[in-house]
Amino acid sequence: MCLGIPGQILEISADHPDVAKVDVSGVRRAINIGLLSEEEVVVGDWILIHVGFALSKIDEKEAQAALEFLEGIGQAYADEMAALQGSMIE
Amino acid sequence: MRFVDEYRDAEKARALAAKIAGLCEPGRQYKFMEVCGGHTHTIYKHGLEDYLPANVTLVHGPGCPVCVIPMGRVDDAIAIARQPDVIMTSFGDMMRVPGSNGSFFDSNAADTDIRMVYSPLDALKIAKRNPDKRVVFMAIGFETTAPSTAMTVLRAAAEKVDNFSIFCNHVTIIPAIKAILDSPDLRLDGFLGAGHVSTIIGCRPYEFVAARYGKPVVVAGFEPLDILQSIYQLLLQLSEGRCAVENQYSRVVPWYGNPKALEVIQETMALRPYFEWRGLGFISHSALQVREAYAAYDAERLFHIPGVRVADPKACQCGEVLKGVLKPWECKVFGTACTPETPIGTCMVSSEGACAAYYNFGRFSRDRVRAASGA
Numbered sequence: 001m002c003l004g005i006p007g008q009i010l011e012i013s014a015d016h017p018d019v020a021k022v023d024v025s026g027v028r029r030a031i032n033i034g035l036l037s038e039e040e041v042v043v044g045d046w047i048l049i050h051v052g053f054a055l056s057k058i059d060e061k062e063a064q065a066a067l068e069f070l071e072g073i074g075q076a077y078a079d080e081m082a083a084l085q086g087s088m089i090e
Numbered sequence: 091m092r093f094v095d096e097y098r099d100a101e102k103a104r105a106l107a108a109k110i111a112g113l114c115e116p117g118r119q120y121k122f123m124e125v126c127g128g129h130t131h132t133i134y135k136h137g138l139e140d141y142l143p144a145n146v147t148l149v150h151g152p153g154c155p156v157c158v159i160p161m162g163r164v165d166d167a168i169a170i171a172r173q174p175d176v177i178m179t180s181f182g183d184m185m186r187v188p189g190s191n192g193s194f195f196d197s198n199a200a201d202t203d204i205r206m207v208y209s210p211l212d213a214l215k216i217a218k219r220n221p222d223k224r225v226v227f228m229a230i231g232f233e234t235t236a237p238s239t240a241m242t243v244l245r246a247a248a249e250k251v252d253n254f255s256i257f258c259n260h261v262t263i264i265p266a267i268k269a270i271l272d273s274p275d276l277r278l279d280g281f282l283g284a285g286h287v288s289t290i291i292g293c294r295p296y297e298f299v300a301a302r303y304g305k306p307v308v309v310a311g312f313e314p315l316d317i318l319q320s321i322y323q324l325l326l327q328l329s330e331g332r333c334a335v336e337n338q339y340s341r342v343v344p345w346y347g348n349p350k351a352l353e354v355i356q357e358t359m360a361l362r363p364y365f366e367w368r369g370l371g372f373i374s375h376s377a378l379q380v381r382e383a384y385a386a387y388d389a390e391r392l393f394h395i396p397g398v399r400v401a402d403p404k405a406c407q408c409g410e411v412l413k414g415v416l417k418p419w420e421c422k423v424f425g426t427a428c429t430p431e432t433p434i435g436t437c438m439v440s441s442e443g444a445c446a447a448y449y450n451f452g453r454f455s456r457d458r459v460r461a462a463s464g465a
Binding site for chain 1: 127128131132135154181206207209210212215230231234238241286290312342350351354441442450
């Protein structure tokens with residue numbers, strides 16, 4: 001739960017602008033982007049996600065570096081991804 | 091791959107190591123604390139201490155939220171879970187943390203329904219799907235997770251999900267740093283500021299460390315070169331007789347943090363007068379509780395909670411490890427009675443705990459132990 005994981009925004013819900021469909025290492029889930037309301041967020045943007053919420057926008061280079069860092073962590077990242085797969089945020 | 095090389099290039103690491111060595115005065119000891127468990131992880135995974143001169147020591151701080159939860163709060167959560175019709179929900183990291191009568195997992199084997207969730211929003215959804223149950227979320231973490239809990243409480247209130255509440259254990263990083271600075275045990279020369287916490291709080295809250303305690307702070311990223319660069323910046327400040335807050339991780343951390351996140355925390359939570367931290371004891375104004383206006387979503391107001399303070403097991407020295415007074419392998423039970431499979435202390439449970447990081451990356455070679463103990 002302490003891991004910040006990078007994801008790329010695929011779609012922003014027209015009815016709920018706080019919710020985006022995000023690709024995280026091939027896993028597609030809904031993520032809450034309400035904490036970024038002071039920034040403009042568009043499809044294709046990379047975000048850093050903690051426990052189902054985007055905390056900040058990042059660039060692609062940083063996303064790639066963060067991903068490599070996480071993949072090196074091993075079990076904790078596997079657990080976080082397994083938890084994300086079980087997520088049912090809407 | 092080309093992206094990451096930029097942060098991991100061994101040539102660059104060696105060049106930085108040489109610059110670091112050039113700034114160290116011979117005979118002077120330098121102790122820097124990395125506050126964040128993520129930094130501890132990078133340092134051990136990449137063996138960064140091997141790049142540093144022998145008189146530069148990195149001390150691991152209390153920045154692992156799972157590690158600092160006292161046993162009594164685990165017992166309190168289990169006591170809530172035992173009450174009628176309760177579904178307790180928790181991040182997976184908490185499930186194995188020992189209370190005085192076992193962990194959440196042990197408790198489930200007996201009589202409770204404590205479920206792992208990825209997000210507090212998942213806990214809220216469980217509440218909506220189970221209107222005849224009382225669903226409680228075990229809220230833990232520093233400022234990285236507090237805004238998520240706050241947003242979930244606001245949503246529960248907006249949607250009137252009245253069978254949902256949170257058991258709030260959120261802690262704030264700045265008072266812990268202050269407690270360490272005030273502790274007579276440890277003399278530090280500077281801090282590596284936490285990475286992701288700072289995306290929320292920004293860099294300004296660290297300014298007192300420089301202004302009042304005269305110690306430099308560099309907010310650092312998680313890549314090996316980020317950490318070496320940050321240590322270089324700390325040493326450069328010391329060599330120039332300066333102390334200031336610098337942001338090495340500006341590609342992610344804005345100087346002013348995330349104002350919206352701070353606003354929702356402020357809206358739903360208030361500082362507690364004091365809170366117990368495992369190993370550090372009671373620290374004033376170091377944790378958050380649910381504000382009166384959202385009392386309907388506060389498990390501490392809705393349920394009877396024993397609130398009994400439980401001392402840590404005698405053999406466990408997590409407290410000294412969390413304050414950086416002891417290295418993980420100097421603890422009496424490290425790697426023998428206490429392992430990731432059968433943890434006694436929290437530092438061995440969480441993957442970001444200093445003990446688990448040491449244990450998993452095998453950086454407790456006998457040479458190092460001998461050298462450190464002077465044997």
